[in-house]
Amino acid sequence: MTTTYDLLVTHPFLAGLPTEHVERLSRWASPAPFSAGTRIFEENDRADRFWLIRGGSVHLDIRVPGRGDAVIETIGAGTVLGWSWMFPPFRWHFGAVAVDQVRSIAIDGAAVRSLLDADPGFGYELTKRFMAVVVERMQATRIRLLDLYKAPA
Numbered sequence: 736m737t738t739t740y741d742l743l744v745t746h747p748f749l750a751g752l753p754t755e756h757v758e759r760l761s762r763w764a765s766p767a768p769f770s771a772g773t774r775i776f777e778e779n780d781r782a783d784r785f786w787l788i789r790g791g792s793v794h795l796d797i798r799v800p801g802r803g804d805a806v807i808e809t810i811g812a813g814t815v816l817g818w819s820w821m822f823p824p825f826r827w828h829f830g831a832v833a834v835d836q837v838r839s840i841a842i843d844g845a846a847v848r849s850l851l852d853a854d855p856g857f858g859y860e861l862t863k864r865f866m867a868v869v870v871e872r873m874q875a876t877r878i879r880l881l882d883l884y885k886a887p888a
Contacts, residue, residue, distance in 0.1 A: 820844030
């Protein structure tokens with residue numbers, strides 16, 4: 736039988752993380768499948784967890800006044816969904832919708848923040864990983880917004 740720890744230790748986002756850190760995360764993790772079309776979270780709602788995507792794909796979107804939701808990026812297996820749980824005011828900066836059947840592992844954000852506060856080395860390592868995600872998502876947003884608002888030819 737595959738355990739949550741087994742799923743975490745093989746996920747690319749956690750590659751190279753010491754075993755004891757993965758073990759601590761596994762205590763706050765659980766499988767979280769989503770059907771196609773499921774809104775996983777809405778922009779500006781309370782951010783309280785993150786997901787390690789194991790299969791399927793997710794659209795990240797933002798609400799564009801007068802245009803509705805605009806897809807910023809599509810993420811898939813091997814990626815992480817959600818970083819807003821790490822930083823006050825703990826609100827989602829994007830929305831997320833399952834494009835197809837998604838297999839993921841949800842991890843409790845408040846519990847992980849406590850773990851990171853208690854172990855600064857672990858906190859630094861996980862924060863570096865999440866900051867790389869933040870930079871990537873902000874870059875994707877910038878490129879997409881430039882595309883949406885470019886001058887007509």
